[in-house]
Amino acid sequence: MIDATLPQLAGGLFLSDGGLETTLVFLDGVDLPHFAAFVLLRDYAGRERLQRYYRTYLELCASTPGAGFVLETPTWRANPDWGHLLGYDSSALERANIDAARLVSGLRDEWRSRLTGPVVLSGIIGPRGDGYMADEPSSAADAAAYHLPQAAALKKGSVDMLTAVTMTTSAEAIGIAQSAKAVGLPVAISFTVETDGRLPNGEPLREAMERVDADTAPAYFAVNCAHPSHFEACFADGGAWTTRIRGIRANASTRSHAELDVATELDIGDPADLGECYRRLRAPLPALNVLGGCCGTDDRHLRAIRDAWVRDRVT
Numbered sequence: 001m002i003d004a005t006l007p008q009l010a011g012g013l014f015l016s017d018g019g020l021e022t023t024l025v026f027l028d029g030v031d032l033p034h035f036a037a038f039v040l041l042r043d044y045a046g047r048e049r050l051q052r053y054y055r056t057y058l059e060l061c062a063s064t065p066g067a068g069f070v071l072e073t074p075t076w077r078a079n080p081d082w083g084h085l086l087g088y089d090s091s092a093l094e095r096a097n098i099d100a101a102r103l104v105s106g107l108r109d110e111w112r113s114r115l116t117g118p119v120v121l122s123g124i125i126g127p128r129g130d131g132y133m134a135d136e137p138s139s140a141a142d143a144a145a146y147h148l149p150q151a152a153a154l155k156k157g158s159v160d161m162l163t164a165v166t167m168t169t170s171a172e173a174i175g176i177a178q179s180a181k182a183v184g185l186p187v188a189i190s191f192t193v194e195t196d197g198r199l200p201n202g203e204p205l206r207e208a209m210e211r212v213d214a215d216t217a218p219a220y221f222a223v224n225c226a227h228p229s230h231f232e233a234c235f236a237d238g239g240a241w242t243t244r245i246r247g248i249r250a251n252a253s254t255r256s257h258a259e260l261d262v263a264t265e266l267d268i269g270d271p272a273d274l275g276e277c278y279r280r281l282r283a284p285l286p287a288l289n290v291l292g293g294c295c296g297t298d299d300r301h302l303r304a305i306r307d308a309w310v311r312d313r314v315t
Contacts, residue, residue, distance in 0.1 A: 006161060006186055006219055007068055007118040008246060008290050014068040014117070015306060016249065016292030017057040021076070023298050024053070026266035034085055036077035041099045050074055050103060056299045058111045064306055068117030070247075070290055071108060072163060073100040076126035079150050094153040097123070101157020122163045122188070123154030125176055134168045134201035140215065143175020144182070151179040162187040165249070166225045168200040170208040177216040188247060188290075190222035195256050197234040205234050206241050213244065220287070222247030225294045227254045227269070228277035235284035243287045248278060252296030260295065271301045275308030282309075 008014045020037050024030040030049065033039065040046030054071065061069045075097050077086075083093040101123060108119045125147055128138075138146075151162055162185050164176040173189045180187035189212055191199055199208055209221050221244050223231055228250050235242050252274060253260060253267035260267070274297075281288055291309060293301050 007120060008070065009219065011289060012066065012068060012117065013064070013309065014070050014120070014290045015057065015061045015064065015302065016070040016072060016290065017054060018293035018297035018299065018302055019252070019295045020053065020074055022266060022295050024049070027298060034077060034082055036082060036086055037074035038076075038078045038096050038100055039086060040074070041096055041103065047103060051107060054104070054107055057302060058107065058115070060299060060302055060306065061117070062111065062114045064310070066116050067306075069115060069119045070122050070292070071104045071119055072122040072124050073097070073104055073154065073157075073159065075100045075124045075150070075154065076165065079126065079128060079147065081128055090149065094149065094156075097150055097153035098157040101154050101159045105158060120161060121159040122161050123151070123157070123159035123185075125150055125154075125162055125164045127166055127168055127172060129168065134199070138171060140171045140174035140178065143172040144178040145175075147176050148179040148182060151176070151183045151185070155183040155185055159185070161185055161219065163190060163222075164188070165190045166192045168192050170199070170203055170211040173208070173212050174215045177212060177218050180218075181216055186219040188220050188222055189218045190224045190247060190249065192225040192257075193223060193231045193234075194226070195230045197231045200257070205231065206239075209241055209244060220244060220246035222249065222290065224249035225251060225257075227251050228274070228281060229254055232277070232281060232284070235281075238284065242285055245285050246287050247290035247292070248281065248288060249292040249294040250274065250277070250297070251294050252301055266296055268296050268298070268301070271304040272308075274301055275304035275306075278305045279308040279311070
């Protein structure tokens with residue numbers, strides 16, 4: 001499944017956005033039922049709000065010579081189970097995923113002349129379950145069948161790749177990789193890890209990655225929805241497997257998922273320290289070059305990450 005046509009596989013710095021849902025809810029006061037940002041696609045005002053969000057990060061990328069951008073769709077919750085809770089049938093979900101892809105495509109057209117690096121459109125596929133907790137056990141085949149309609153809809157919307165984020169089990173990750181292969185798109189797999197560096201179901205990160213690679217090798221792997229202090233120790237022993245990790249979308253907070261779940265206020269942590277955490281990951285993760293944020297992060301964090309990354313380094 002590895003696709004060498006993706007520009008981020010050739011190296012160079014690629015930025016992305018921050019914590020979309022936490023920014024909208026906690027900083028902008030937007031009501032997101034079930035934390036689903038794709039519902040904003042239903043009307044003009046919602047689409048404008050999403051565009052304003054992405055433009056903040058595109059502006060940051062425009063001020064970073066040579067940097068590319070991975071522009072990801074707001075479709076983390078746009079799958080059948082969450083869609084049902086939000087009143088979307090299969091046809092409406094397909095339309096939402098296509099519309100999301102077209103929204104980011106329009107932004108790429110708008111910003112193409114201002115960016116010096118390539119812009120890659122990434123269709124986001126989230127887990128069937130929560131993303132913080134391990135989902136109910138299911139086979140990779142079941143996961144592939146479940147996620148195939150979303151993968152196909154994002155392909156219709158003309159994304160360049162798919163990215164499975166907040167994966168809590170290797171089985172679901174394998175299923176999404178299989179669905180990506182079925183629709184003919186490269187895919188990145190991004191795992192959620194707990195404070196001990198293991199997936200929520202207890203799988204060690206390395207073993208989960210190796211299981212996915214053995215079945216349907218994705219273009220690359222990433223880690224998201226955890227602070228770097230939760231997973232940097234996983235790489236202490238090195239090994240070829242660490243070269244498969246290209247992306248990090250870390251949480252701003254050092255709190256556990258259980259603590260964040262019950263928090264009533266946003267913990268933005270220390271943006272400067274987070275930037276230094278990313279910079280330290282360059283040594284154990286030699287292929288790392290796709291940098292974004294997850295829960296609690298905004299443009300302040302991405303600016304700090306960018307600044308730390310490019311310090312004393314030619315990108």
